[in-house]
Amino acid sequence: MPRVLNKPRYLLQAIKHCIIIFGLFTFGSITWAADYYVSAHPNEQQLGTNNQPWGDLQHAVSQLRAGDTLWLKPGNYLVKNNIELKRSGTTGQKITIRSLPGERDRTIISGAGIAIKQQSFITIEGLTIQQAFNGIYVEGSALSPTQDITLRNNRTVSTVQSGIAVWGVAWKKDPKNYSNLSKLLIEGNTVEQACIGHDEHATNGYNEAITIANGVSEFEISHNLITNGGNPKYGGEGIDLKEGVQNGKVHHNQIHSLHRRGIYLDAGGLLGYSPPFVKNIRIYNNQVHSIREAFAKQSNKRLFEGAGAMAIMTEGNGSVSDIEIFNNRLEHSDEDGILIYQHPKGSGTVSNIHIYRNYIANHRRTGILVDNPNATDIHIINNQLENNNQNLMLLRGDVKRFPTSR
Numbered sequence: 001m002p003r004v005l006n007k008p009r010y011l012l013q014a015i016k017h018c019i020i021i022f023g024l025f026t027f028g029s030i031t032w033a034a035d036y037y038v039s040a041h042p043n044e045q046q047l048g049t050n051n052q053p054w055g056d057l058q059h060a061v062s063q064l065r066a067g068d069t070l071w072l073k074p075g076n077y078l079v080k081n082n083i084e085l086k087r088s089g090t091t092g093q094k095i096t097i098r099s100l101p102g103e104r105d106r107t108i109i110s111g112a113g114i115a116i117k118q119q120s121f122i123t124i125e126g127l128t129i130q131q132a133f134n135g136i137y138v139e140g141s142a143l144s145p146t147q148d149i150t151l152r153n154n155r156t157v158s159t160v161q162s163g164i165a166v167w168g169v170a171w172k173k174d175p176k177n178y179s180n181l182s183k184l185l186i187e188g189n190t191v192e193q194a195c196i197g198h199d200e201h202a203t204n205g206y207n208e209a210i211t212i213a214n215g216v217s218e219f220e221i222s223h224n225l226i227t228n229g230g231n232p233k234y235g236g237e238g239i240d241l242k243e244g245v246q247n248g249k250v251h252h253n254q255i256h257s258l259h260r261r262g263i264y265l266d267a268g269g270l271l272g273y274s275p276p277f278v279k280n281i282r283i284y285n286n287q288v289h290s291i292r293e294a295f296a297k298q299s300n301k302r303l304f305e306g307a308g309a310m311a312i313m314t315e316g317n318g319s320v321s322d323i324e325i326f327n328n329r330l331e332h333s334d335e336d337g338i339l340i341y342q343h344p345k346g347s348g349t350v351s352n353i354h355i356y357r358n359y360i361a362n363h364r365r366t367g368i369l370v371d372n373p374n375a376t377d378i379h380i381i382n383n384q385l386e387n388n389n390q391n392l393m394l395l396r397g398d399v400k401r402f403p404t405s406r
Helices: 009-021 057-062
Strands: 035-038 069-072 075-078 083-085 095-099 107-110 114-117 122-125 128-130 136-139 146-152 155-157 164-167 181-187 190-192 210-213 216-222 225-227 239-242 245-251 254-256 263-266 277-284 287-291 310-313 319-326 329-333 336-341 350-356 359-361 366-371 375-381 384-386 390-396 399-401
Touching (some): 035 057, 057 083, 136 146, 136 181, 164 181, 210 216, 210 245, 263 277, 310 350, 329 336, 359 366
Parallel strands (some): 069 095, 075 107, 114 136, 122 146, 245 277, 287 329, 310 336, 329 359, 366 390
8 A cells, every 4th residue: 555645845855954954964865755646636735645635747746756656546637748757766766656556547647648758767657648649758868878667557548659659869869879778667558549640749640559769778568468559551560679779578468459560670770870770689478469451441542561460670771680589479460470571771681580489370461471682590490380371481581490380
């Protein structure tokens, strides 16, 4: 149960100052962590306590210091602008924003999302965010790298772009050496109807349900549910690792009912910075199914080609390397189970890819398709391929080992 704080911050600060004045300097380094509360209903007292919670969410967030926890009471928090965190926690003293236990689906932020820019040691947990541009947006820094961000058990619904987006630096900014944000955990979240487009700022749905890009390392994406994709014309993949990410794990996610690829690795490039990469990634124990093409209602034209379970490519001069894909269950897509492909704009390489012990079945085109002349050291072994239009198709690329299963 959350600890109830009966004294506002100014009283705690006064006590700390008195201790220092009276000579107890050994207490000067203590972090005065506290639990605060906010309500969706305005409260004139605004003390931040359980009985007298703050009545403004952005005000409440702006009061937080290292070690503090802000508890959101159930309700619908109507906001016009992103709720932005402008302070960091510290090692062992994270800033946490969360719902009360078991109250995620009744603790709703509507109209905008949560933004964490150039801050570290922060946890966002148990919130529902709906009708926002991005549900949760995290951005690191090329000048002072950020670290230790946890996004756990949140739900995003009906976002113009990503449900969850983590960028080492912002799009089209120079990521320098691509070491901009590290120690990221995205765990147990539900992302629905991402990249649907259409708000006062945009009429498109660029990016992906969960986007990791531009200088992110040491990350884990696990036990998330991604479903009910929107218009796929400009975006909408399930999990996308792109443009300079490394040293990560993607596992035990459920991805279904989208119109673009469930999991996508794209090194990217072509922005004039050092060629990016996607490297040292392990993708395992995920379930991806029911990835279906979408068609325009009036013309019945296909909106986008790419309704497959998983794809690896480079949309530029970047490189993809050192990837393990194993123990996944990939079923029922309109295209391929796993595609290694040369994008029309791609001049980069794909190398040292290990694909093993996956169950890949009921894809309308191919179970595994390799079609990239710049692909080398592609290892395919002991996958179970069943009921695909064609189980294995090797057109271009260096495949070192062949599957021994059917």
